[in-house]
Amino acid sequence: MTHTPESLSSSGRHSGDQGDTKRRRRVPGRVRALLAGGLVLGVGATVTLAAWNDSEFATASFQAGTFNLQGSADGTTFADHASAPGSSLGFSVNASTLSPGDVVYAPYAVRLAANTTSPATVTITAPGTTGTVTGLSYSLIQPTAFGCSSATTGTTLVPAATAVGSVPGSVTFQLAPGTPTTAAGAAVNLCFVVTAGAGLTQSQTGSATWQFQAVSH
Incomplete structure (x- = not known):
């Protein structure tokens, strides 16, 4: 084909x-x-995965508070008396010319200074003595107002007839800081009552120094 x-x-x-x-x-x-x-x-290859992440941060700053105890013999002018003999007590009569039966009075006050951030427990320690304090006894009163005389009343911290140079047991009181802390705390007023007994001898000379030891809490 x-x-x-x-x-x-x-x-x-x-x-x-x-x-x-x-x-x-x-x-x-x-x-x-x-x-x-x-x-x-x-x-x-055209798919993009999103990355998810997040962070949290926390920071704390620390600073220690301050603590300072002050005393005053006139209830107005407060200062530090960190070592013996400290502030001089202003007795109502001349304590250098005592006779048996004489009673002398001296006010004192303590407080926490401005910027103190913690309250305190104050312990009164046995006074250190020099010379001769034989025949002298005392009591310590915590009145509500500054001042000290035969008419002073308040909380008894040290009972009458306690020998100068001793403290019976543990004697304490409380102090609060100021509010705000830029102000000084309220003062605790004290009244020392010293009595010359029959055992006092002529021309004896001595001194006693009380310590107020504050511990923050």
Whole structure:
């Protein structure tokens, strides 16, 4: 049979199309899988993961408070008397010319100084003595107001007839800081009552120094 050019042309196109189809069909499944996987990876590469994080900080500063005890012999002018002999007590009569039966009185006051941040317990320790204090006894009163005389009343801290140079047991009182702390605390007033007994000897000389020891709490 003789084929016309048209038939050849037609047959050629069909043959080429069939060849391309066969070649496409012959692409191995593994290659197609790789191509498909490549598409998946391409899509995955465009995803950006957001990073979530947060922080909290806390800082504390520490500073120690201040603590200072002051005393006054006149109830007005307060100062530090941190070592013996300290402030001189202002007795109502001349304590250097005592006779048996004489009673002398001396006021005193203590307080916490300005900027003191803690309350305190004050302990009165046994007075240190020099010279001779034989025949002398005392009492210590805590009145509500500053002053000291035979008419003074208040809380008895040291009972009458206590020998000068001793303190019976533990004698304490409380002090509060000022409010605000830039102010001094309220003063605690004290009254020393010293009595000369029959055992006093002529021309004897002596002194006693009481200590007020404040401890913060």
